[in-house]
Amino acid sequence: MYYEEYGRKKKAGKRGRRRRGCLGAAGRMLAKLILLALLLAALAAGGLYALPTSLFMVEPEAELSLTDGLPSSPFNVLILGVDVLDEGSQRSDTMMIASIGGGALKLTSIQRDTEAEIAGHATNKINAAYAFGGPELAMRTVNEALDLNVMRYVVVDFTALVRMVDALGGIEVDVTEEEMNHINLNVWKSRKVFAPLGYTAQELKTYGENTHLDGLQALGYARIRKLDSDFVRTSRQRTVIAAMLDKLRSRLWNPAMLAKFLSAGLSGVETNLSAVELLSLGEKALFAGELRQLRLPVDGSFDDNGSSLKITDRSANVQAFREFVYGG
Numbered sequence: 001m002y003y004e005e006y007g008r009k010k011k012a013g014k015r016g017r018r019r020r021g022c023l024g025a026a027g028r029m030l031a032k033l034i035l036l037a038l039l040l041a042a043l044a045a046g047g048l049y050a051l052p053t054s055l056f057m058v059e060p061e062a063e064l065s066l067t068d069g070l071p072s073s074p075f076n077v078l079i080l081g082v083d084v085l086d087e088g089s090q091r092s093d094t095m096m097i098a099s100i101g102g103g104a105l106k107l108t109s110i111q112r113d114t115e116a117e118i119a120g121h122a123t124n125k126i127n128a129a130y131a132f133g134g135p136e137l138a139m140r141t142v143n144e145a146l147d148l149n150v151m152r153y154v155v156v157d158f159t160a161l162v163r164m165v166d167a168l169g170g171i172e173v174d175v176t177e178e179e180m181n182h183i184n185l186n187v188w189k190s191r192k193v194f195a196p197l198g199y200t201a202q203e204l205k206t207y208g209e210n211t212h213l214d215g216l217q218a219l220g221y222a223r224i225r226k227l228d229s230d231f232v233r234t235s236r237q238r239t240v241i242a243a244m245l246d247k248l249r250s251r252l253w254n255p256a257m258l259a260k261f262l263s264a265g266l267s268g269v270e271t272n273l274s275a276v277e278l279l280s281l282g283e284k285a286l287f288a289g290e291l292r293q294l295r296l297p298v299d300g301s302f303d304d305n306g307s308s309l310k311i312t313d314r315s316a317n318v319q320a321f322r323e324f325v326y327g328g
Helices: 002-050 128-146 158-167 177-189 191-197 215-222 230-250 255-267 275-286 314-326
Strands: 075-082 094-101 104-110 115-117 123-125 152-157 171-175 208-213 269-271 292-296 302-304 309-311
Touching: 075 128, 075 158, 094 128, 094 230, 094 275, 104 230, 104 314, 115 128, 115 309, 123 128, 128 152, 128 314, 152 158, 158 191, 158 215, 158 230, 158 255, 171 177, 171 215, 171 230, 177 191, 177 215, 208 215, 215 230, 230 275, 230 292, 255 269, 292 314
Parallel strands: 075 152, 104 292
Antiparallel strands: 075 094, 094 104, 115 123, 152 269, 171 208, 302 309
8 A cells, every 4th residue: 555655646746747847848938938029129129220310211292392411310300299278279389300310319499489481371470380281381381491301290199298208107307386386277277188088187286306297297387388488388398308208218127118108109199200210210219318409499580579489580590400400
């Protein structure tokens, strides 16, 4: 009896070791497959990062009045922010040029009240170009105003901005007490749009350096208009983008966060960039150095009549942009 029991235990032990051996082999195989997938992803990412921006210089069918002779790098992309809280308005609330390449990321804000010649619509505020002819006319107007070669655009619905900031876990910016009060006012005004989307407005109760803002509060910060001037407002918009970039860079180790961030961004973005172009430029921007900023028109080059900015020295703005983007 003893030997029979011993034999059964010995066989059971062998079966257990075989099962553990199979599980161990399966685990090692899975680990190798995961490592291989990560390696392939890294190689693909590296390949996209290395793509020269000259490959993206393919003019769309629309007439964009491109200026010849400009370098293909940095690559200029027009970013148009559409404020869904402005009922009935189709003008682009935000107009920026993101210049990407050469190991740098440069962001140029164009004041929305700047007067410009808009093809087929005479002189108007430059942000009206989007209302008259969508992103294509907006690109053409910017190209003609500044002698540029912009042929790619990204239109961002401000609801996407809220989702993207929340996907990052919020951002940190310096906030004054007056700005805190205006943020809360803007968040309260936005409730009709965001409550149906499941958002609950949270009152901001702190201010100072590195104040934490959730998505709605970050949008409220970027939309401050009556506290100071439109020049400061565009500065706040660039501050939000810089803070988002910093937070994204600090959390690249988190694939779940990255997936959520990308999903949030794509949910409210319209662009004529292909998937390859978008990923390649995104990687170049992500791994660039410190974000550099410019505002147009530059001081001393315009008259402000209280409702619009009339350019008095066009060449100063063309030169300022070229030195900022291409001058190193």
